[in-house]
Each structure stands twice: as structure tokens, then as C-alpha cells.
Amino acid sequence: MNKIRLGVDVGGTEIKFLVIENKKIIYQNIIETNRESVDGIVNDIVAEYKKISKDIKIDTMGVGIPGGIYGDVVTTDNLPFKNYPLQGALEKQIDIPVCIDNDANCAVLGEKHMGSGEKYENIVMVTLGTGVGGGVIIGGKICHGNGEFGEIGHMVIDVRNGRKCNCGREGCYEQYASATALVRRAAEVGKENPGSRLYEYLSNNDFKINGRTFFKIFDEGCEVCKKVFEEYIDFVVAGLKNVESIFDPDIIILAGGITRTGDTLMNAIRSRNIMRVPVEVSKLAGDAGAVGAAYLL
């Protein structure tokens, strides 16, 4: 008998719902996140569950949420959950088993069940986004530690004179390998290189640039962008090599905005030729979190 699973990925701007049967997505929907209200978010999830279950008999539900899960309670940075018993609140209104986990943990679990990690038992997922996040599966199971396992973005890689991080330390990996770090560095280096295509753009835009525009100018052949990107990749690879030394996994799966550059990222990583463990881009991309949430139970 096939289990029918509902996976919910609660993000800062939208909540994604996927129903999965037999490794196939049989329903999906996205709603806007009510960022102002915990009750609003809970009620929206319950309402969507009730709507779906009119047509589909769902067996289990999993919810991924950005933040720390400590025992029964959730505390998030970008949503209003503070020591909130989310699982209990959902179970009160929903008549099937519910499980919650951190969204990065859900994402790596999604890749294990339906993505780049399907063949593997030991998987590390590294997300190169606004920050750098990590999700780790060892022996087929998500590692939780005490709720903050796999904070790879806060591994210090530049212990002398490192860049200041929000966490209070200096030299954290995410200060070098996040999308934020890439565009910040592009703005710095661009400013020092008048005459470059990058400088021209920056000087017309208040010396600010986003990732999409950076890669547009990069693709146009700007040498300064290339230099910035090559330095960025050196940092990215240094951290991935650390992940390899620490976890010796079967595969490292990359996700996050930077992976949307297609082959640009992977070709640059492969050109360094120092990774022993396979590195691949997430197959599920934006669906990984909801797919993994569906497989929590």
C-alpha cells in the first residue's frame, strides 16, 4: 500500500505544498506567507490541508521551517515563531501524524528520496544563498545534534583578519561563499577598477549589484567579474574540501541561488580538481524542502 504524503515548506515569502505518492508529485500549491502572524501561518497550513484532503486521503504530513527546532519548539529568524510548539499546534487541528524539521534538513532528505542523493546514505547538502546553510544525512538519517547540526556557514575558514560575521565570529565560511559575499566582493573590486564593465554598472547604480546582474555582466565577458568569481570559487571549494575532510560523505549536493548559474559554477569547481567526493547540483532545486518534508514520516 502506498503512503500518500503531504510536504509543506514554510518560507519567508511563500508556503509550498506538495503531495507525493510513490515518488511522484500528484498535487502542488503555493500560497503567500503571512509573515506577521504565527496563528495566520498555522491556520493557512491547516486550511490548505483540509482543502486537499477533500480530494486526496493523506496519510502523513511533514513541515519544513527555517530556524531551530529544539525539542517541541521552533524559533525562527525571519518569521515570527519564538519558542512556538508548531508540531503540537498543527496536531490539534489535523487528524493525521505530523512531523516538523528545519528546512535545510528537509531539503537534504528530499534529495535523498527523489533527487541527487537517491543512491546514497551519507549526504551533505550545502546551500549557497543569502547565507550558507548545511543539511547532513549520515547512515540514511538526518543529523540534528542539539538542534543546530551542520552550521557549515559558520565554520571559520579565515582565522586571521577574517571578515566579521553576524554570528559574532570573524572569517565564517558564509562571509566568503554566500551569494551575499560574492556580490559584496564584486562591489568592492569593481569600485577599484574604473574602466571595467562592472565599474560602469556600479557607478550607475549607487555601487550596488545583485547576483543576477553580476552573472549577466560576467557572461558578457567582464574580466573583473571573472577575477571576482574565480576568487569566490577558491573560497567555495576550500569549504567544500573541509566538508569532505569532516564528513567523508558519498556526495556533496549544492543548492541555493548560485547554483542557478547552470554550468558556470560546476565547471569552475571541477576546474580546481581537488575534490575526491562527487559534487552535484540539487536536482529538486526549489522543491527539495517540500519533498523532504513529505518524507519526514
Next chain:
Amino acid sequence: MNKIRLGVDVGGTEIKFLVIENKKIIYQNIIETNRESVDGIVNDIVAEYKKISKDIKIDTMGVGIPGGIYGDVVTTDNLPFKNYPLQGALEKQIDIPVCIDNDANCAVLGEKHMGSGEKYENIVMVTLGTGVGGGVIIGGKICHGNGEFGEIGHMVIDVRNGRKCNCGREGCYEQYASATALVRRAAEVGKENPGSRLYEYLSNNDFKINGRTFFKIFDEGCEVCKKVFEEYIDFVVAGLKNVESIFDPDIIILAGGITRTGDTLMNAIRSRNIMRVPVEVSKLAGDAGAVGAAYLL
């Protein structure tokens, strides 16, 4: 019924045998390692087993060995095992179940069963010795990865202009946090500080110093030694904080030569006041590997 366990710790200079019943060591012996011959080592282990089992009915035997265990085979750096099927070779001559594992993995398992990790399920052991080694227990189980899990010493912490490491990378943790790194740095800094007690010693000893002597001069109040040690501790703590961010364990247990300095190490680490996770020195010290080997089965 209590299991009677034999633990064997194969080191570069000696092989330690411990028999454990009900968490108590009921027999111990140490023999010299026959460094020249794999067969010699195997035969010595078998002979000792046969000798012990004349008096004690042993149920299981575990062997810890420095090196990588890949499936059935062992490859060591400092002993002559190269792709050698150690477990099979022992089982041929020994009539009880045998299990082998890496010595650092055994050490952390020993601490879990009879040492500083007894209350915990998630434990990282960091050995500050000639190099820096790591052993990791998650959910009560040793993590193996593909045979090289927890190579914490080869996590790069100094990505720009880092010290060259034997592994081929630059800036590896063990180039800053090993006992070797401490005395090398002491020789460098001492040389630059004529008039210091450290300089005086170095100039009479070909500008070489070992750990024991370093701490002797340190204890005599040499300010240059203090400066070197404080810098060393900054590096040690940076790596331990990384371990905390990555594994979020219940405890970090320190082992290796540096921990023999008594309170000097721990007071310096505590004075930094940045660790969230408890850090303690190994209770079992030199016995940890053999105790853990005994608990492999």
C-alpha cells in the same frame, strides 16, 4: 550475563590489551609493537589472546589501529599494513567474534562507555598530538563515512597564506593546533626574542624544543612562551568552535599530549569564553583506545 570483552590498541610503539567485564578492567598487558612485520603483529595479538583465554573466557575482541579501514582492509601510515584484511586474518586464528576500527574511533567509543562521554549520545573527540585527529559519535554510534570521517585536523582554518600541510593543502587546523605546531611556533618566536628564557634554551639546543620542555619553561614564567601559548589557544579554540558549529554535539572531549598539561590547557580554553558546548579532557587518556576497542562488539 556479563560479556567479557578484550580490547586491543595497536600503536606505533606498543600494543595494549585490556579485558573488561561490567565496565571494570580485569586484566591488562602491554607488549612492544613489531613494526617491521604485519604477520608479527597479527601473531603477537593471537598469542596474547590465547594466553589470556587460558584464565578468562573472553566473549568478543575488538582491535583499534591507526589508519584507514576500508571495507575489510586496513592501510596504515606508520605500520606496515597496506590493504591488509586484518579482521579476516585474526578471525582465522581466533574462535570468538572480532571487530576492527580506526584507533581514534575506538578512543571516542571508549570515552562514551567508560569515560567523559558516558552521559552522552553525540560526542566529538579531538586529539591534539603529533597531528590533530577526530573521532565522532552521533546518536550513540561511531561515524565512519567512507573510512575517513572526522579528519578535523585537515579542516582548513587559514585559507589565505596558510601553513603548508603534509596533506597538500594549506592552512589545515593541525598546522596550528597540534603539539607539533606549538613547538614549531615556539622555536620561531623564541628565535626572534633574544634575552628570553625560551631563546636561551633554544640557542643551547640547536633551536629545537619539545612539548615537555616548552611547558617547563612556560611554567617558569617565560613571557615569550606565554605569548606563543596564548596564540596557540586562539587557534585551538577557533577549531573547537568550528566543531561545535558543524556537529552541535553534547560534549567535545580533548585528548593527546597537550592535555597532559593539567589545568593549563583547560583554563586557557575556558578563559576565551566562546564555547557553548562543554569541553572536557579525556578521562581514560591512554586507555581510551583499548577500552573503545573492547566495546566495538
